[in-house]
Amino acid sequence: xSPAVQILAVGAAAPSWRLPAxxxxxxxxxxxxxxxxxxxxxxxxxxxxxxxxxxxxxxSGLQHDIVDGLWWGTSRxxxxxxPSHAVLARAIGLSYxxxxxxxxxxxxSGMEALLGAADAIGAGSARVxxxxxxxxxxxxxxxxFEARAGxxxxxxxxxxxxxxxxxxxxxxxxxxxxxxxxxxxETETRDLYDPRLFREEVFVPTLRELGDQLAALDARAWSxxxxxxxxxxxxxxxxxxxxxxxxxxxxxxxxxxAAAPLLGAIGALDAAGTVAVxxxxxxxxxxxEIVAKExxxxxxxxxxxxxxxxxxxxxxxxxxxxQLVASGxxxxxxxxxxxxxxxxxxxxxxxxxGARCVDCGTINTPPSIHPHCTSCGSTKFVLEPxxxxxxxxxxxxxxxxxxxxVAPLPLAVVDLEDGARVMLQGAxxxxxxxxxxxxxxxxxxxxxxxxxxxxxxKVRAIEEQSS
Amino acid sequence: xxxxxxxxxxxxxIKFGELFEQSYEQMAAGAFAxxxxxxxxxxxxxxxxxxxxxxxxxxxxxxxGIGGNTIPTAxxxxxxxxxxxxxxxxxxSDAFRVGAMAxxxxxxxxxxxxxxxxxxxxxxxxxLLSRAAAGHPIFTRGETAPxxxxxxxxxxxxxxxxTHEMLASVAxxxxxxxxxxPYAHFQNQITVEDVxxxxxxxxxxHLLDCxxxxxxxxxxxxxxxxxxxxxxxxxxxxxxxxxxxxxxxxHEKSTFTSLKATGMAAERAxxxxxxxxxxxxxxxxHDCFTIxxxxxxxDLGFVDKGKGGVASLDGETSLTGRIPINTSGGLLxxxxxxxxxxxAQLVECWWQLRxxxxxxxxxxRNGYALQHNVGGRGSxxxxxxxxxxxNG
Numbered sequence: 001x002s003p004a005v006q007i008l009a010v011g012a013a014a015p016s017w018r019l020p021a022x023x024x025x026x027x028x029x030x031x032x033x034x035x036x037x038x039x040x041x042x043x044x045x046x047x048x049x050x051x052x053x054x055x056x057x058x059x060s061g062l063q064h065d066i067v068d069g070l071w072w073g074t075s076r077x078x079x080x081x082x083p084s085h086a087v088l089a090r091a092i093g094l095s096y097x098x099x100x101x102x103x104x105x106x107x108x109s110g111m112e113a114l115l116g117a118a119d120a121i122g123a124g125s126a127r128v129x130x131x132x133x134x135x136x137x138x139x140x141x142x143x144x145f146e147a148r149a150g151x152x153x154x155x156x157x158x159x160x161x162x163x164x165x166x167x168x169x170x171x172x173x174x175x176x177x178x179x180x181x182x183x184x185x186e187t188e189t190r191d192l193y194d195p196r197l198f199r200e201e202v203f204v205p206t207l208r209e210l211g212d213q214l215a216a217l218d219a220r221a222w223s224x225x226x227x228x229x230x231x232x233x234x235x236x237x238x239x240x241x242x243x244x245x246x247x248x249x250x251x252x253x254x255x256x257x258a259a260a261p262l263l264g265a266i267g268a269l270d271a272a273g274t275v276a277v278x279x280x281x282x283x284x285x286x287x288x289e290i291v292a293k294e295x296x297x298x299x300x301x302x303x304x305x306x307x308x309x310x311x312x313x314x315x316x317x318x319x320x321x322x323q324l325v326a327s328g329x330x331x332x333x334x335x336x337x338x339x340x341x342x343x344x345x346x347x348x349x350x351x352x353x354g355a356r357c358v359d360c361g362t363i364n365t366p367p368s369i370h371p372h373c374t375s376c377g378s379t380k381f382v383l384e385p386x387x388x389x390x391x392x393x394x395x396x397x398x399x400x401x402x403x404x405x406v407a408p409l410p411l412a413v414v415d416l417e418d419g420a421r422v423m424l425q426g427a428x429x430x431x432x433x434x435x436x437x438x439x440x441x442x443x444x445x446x447x448x449x450x451x452x453x454x455x456x457x458k459v460r461a462i463e464e465q466s467s
Numbered sequence: 468x469x470x471x472x473x474x475x476x477x478x479x480x481i482k483f484g485e486l487f488e489q490s491y492e493q494m495a496a497g498a499f500a501x502x503x504x505x506x507x508x509x510x511x512x513x514x515x516x517x518x519x520x521x522x523x524x525x526x527x528x529x530x531x532g533i534g535g536n537t538i539p540t541a542x543x544x545x546x547x548x549x550x551x552x553x554x555x556x557x558x559x560s561d562a563f564r565v566g567a568m569a570x571x572x573x574x575x576x577x578x579x580x581x582x583x584x585x586x587x588x589x590x591x592x593x594x595l596l597s598r599a600a601a602g603h604p605i606f607t608r609g610e611t612a613p614x615x616x617x618x619x620x621x622x623x624x625x626x627x628x629x630t631h632e633m634l635a636s637v638a639x640x641x642x643x644x645x646x647x648x649p650y651a652h653f654q655n656q657i658t659v660e661d662v663x664x665x666x667x668x669x670x671x672x673h674l675l676d677c678x679x680x681x682x683x684x685x686x687x688x689x690x691x692x693x694x695x696x697x698x699x700x701x702x703x704x705x706x707x708x709x710x711x712x713x714x715x716x717x718h719e720k721s722t723f724t725s726l727k728a729t730g731m732a733a734e735r736a737x738x739x740x741x742x743x744x745x746x747x748x749x750x751x752x753h754d755c756f757t758i759x760x761x762x763x764x765x766d767l768g769f770v771d772k773g774k775g776g777v778a779s780l781d782g783e784t785s786l787t788g789r790i791p792i793n794t795s796g797g798l799l800x801x802x803x804x805x806x807x808x809x810x811a812q813l814v815e816c817w818w819q820l821r822x823x824x825x826x827x828x829x830x831x832r833n834g835y836a837l838q839h840n841v842g843g844r845g846s847x848x849x850x851x852x853x854x855x856x857x858n859g
Contacts, residue, residue: 334601402592456605
């Protein structure tokens with residue numbers, strides 16, 4: 001008998017911006033209701049994935065390096081071709097021989113990642129599998145779904161035993177129909193060609209067929225796709241399941257693409273019972289049953305992880321998405337983002353390593369530029385991951401920046417809990433920083449240059465303050 | 468002492484400012500001519516045995532690297548030995564130190580030290596601000612020049628109660644002095660209110676807490692002291708110098724209320740000169756930002772640690788104060804053409820000690836003037852030079 005597939009913990013993350021739909025509508029002579037979550041310029045699908053994954057692993061209590069594989073579903077990885085999966089695995093602190101897969105190319109990729117990981121556990125090739133689903137959709141400007149195009153991430157830690165919930169039945173339907181898509185080398189996702197055609201001939205029949213099979217499970221909560229703000233409710237009604245659990249997530253974050261099915265479901269894992277998860281996209285629909293024996297670790301935190309966010313204007317969002325571009329030159333990094341410094345520095349920048357001096361205990365960061373200890377001159381070090389929390393020693397908010405930087409840009413000198421001192425950018429506008437503020441380190445996109453997203457850590461205030 | 472005493476017999480500079488009309492070479496020729504003309508008993512350019520040139524960055528005017536050969540050709544002395552010294556913001560003061568050592572060692576008897584910097588051939592965005600993208604791609608990303616000093620202001624204000632008004636008083640005083648210096652970039656006086664009303668550049672620093680971007684050049688002529696009387700009856704001597712380094716990244720600092728390199732460089736210079744800080748009559752110190760001058764006067768031992776802001780507000784550093792600081796207008800008003808800055812500060816010290824400083828002349832009871840720069844990554848390079856009228 002193959003091992004069971006169980007859920008040990010879940011996590012979620014949302015980007016820091018919220019865009020009112022009315023703002024978008026006003027620009028195009030339309031109305032608009034609700035809001036969508038949008039990435040700030042230093043966030044993307046990978047930083048969201050890292051944040052959700054870190055939260056899930058933190059509540060799981062597992063060491064990050066015992067994860068056997070990472071299954072990441074996103075319709076739009078940061079590299080169309082490139083080391084997307086490897087960068088995320090390193091940033092999360094997975095081991096160098098972790099396995100897994102990057103599922104991409106449509107919003108359905110989130111379900112593909114979940115089932116891929118589940119199959120690895122089921123086959124016994126992985127004992128601990130990390131599923132991360134994330135998206136930061138870039139819609140065509142002026143399209144009908146632009147105001148609903150959202151961003152977010154969910155993560156699930158799968159194990160073969162000891163979890164509070166298990167993965168049960170599954171069903172998949174395909175219908176080779178063009179819904180939302182992005183052609184090769186296109187940067188923006190296109191809207192549906194004919195919403196009525198899509199609704200009548202594709203979406204409703206496919207979901208109905210799938211849902212009927214799942215309806216036999218008598219789920220206490222449903223996560224249903226809602227591509228246009230109405231179809232989710234339509235399908236729920238036809239299935240006779242009431243308001244889906246996913247509706248609240250859609251209302252807060254908009255359509256989170258590949259993240260939507262799991263994001264809409266994991267909050268409902270805060271109680272025992274069956275949750276039906278349905279994902280749709282790329283001509284495929286998949287439904288999966290999750291059976292919770294008891295509340296799953298992390299489920300109760302989902303709502304707070306998705307709440308909040310700073311309301312921003314439509315032009316700010318267009319600029320962050322790269323759709324509103326300043327004329328003129330931008331200053332380039334001193335070293336190209338594919339060059340030797342990044343190869344040497346991948347571990348210390350993404351894994352945030354420090355070199356602890358064996359003789360005096362001082363932590364030198366980053367290790368590659370410290371052949372000798374800054375305190376005692378020793379050359380004997382142990383490399384270790386830096387603490388991810390600390391206290392601001394001093395800081396500034398830089399108001400004068402050349403493009404591509406955007407002011408205000410906070411920079412803070414932070415004393416981490418392990419005694420290391422670092423200087424990093426602030427993740428917000430600096431208004432959350434004071435001397436003595438307790439901060440956490442979060443992965444952010446520091447730059448996007450020559451086609452390469454450059455990731456590193458920034459500091460962000462956390463609620464509890466030091467005395 | 469085992470080394471030859473070194474005398475300063477000439478010094479000069481060109482009017483600092485946005486010198487769009489002048490090339491790097493023309494600025495150098497102007498400063499050299501001013502230094503030659505300043506020598507009381509006359510000076511033949513061909514007497515220069517070697518030159519040391521300070522230029523901090525050629526990339527600001529399209530030169531990736533500048534060796535020692537641009538200046539000799541520019542000043543009509545092609546062929547002489549010439550070495551470029553680059554050591555961050557103290558490049559000019561370090562070139563002076565190296566030039567002084569060349570004379571002190573006996574290798575050369577007549578040496579030119581010249582600092583030249585073109586800061587404004589490129590726009591601010593492509594010029595100095597572009598350093599925000601240079602350096603380490605994560606750990607210094609966004610680090611424009613104010614970021615090297617503003618965190619010290621944040622912390623100094625936190626620990627010692629230093630106020631925005633105290634910072635501003637430094638800019639007010641230096642603009643006052645600059646208005647008396649015909650070579651200064653800015654010739655206008657300002658008020659504390661002007662400083663506080665100017666835009667915030669990088670918290671807690673306002674625009675008028677920051678020095679401008681300035682083109683400029685300055686030169687001094689050093690000779691073996693035994694030969695000084697050939698050139699002037701009123702020479703000034705090199706009493707001492709010190710250079711020190713601190714870690715190049717801000718997060719490696721153990722303190723953000725002091726620039727350790729300055730304290731170490733000063734200690735070395737005072738020991739070499741055999742004097743105490745209290746014997747210094749006036750000083751030209753590195754005031755790239757107002758907070759920098761406050762840190763300087765503490766680290767150089769002129770005021771107690773933490774008291775730099777109060778001392779500035781109370782006028783202790785004015786032309787008539789206990790220890791006049793930056794009589795030339797400093798970097799804040801005279802300008803900061805990086806390689807030229809230190810050399811120009813030394814020209815001011817030379818003028819003050821000879822009584823040639825005009826309307827901004829201060830009393831020089833002890834006959835000692837101190838010159839100081841600090842800068843570079845992590846503000847980790849500092850140079851202190853001390854001049855004296857005492858012929859030893």
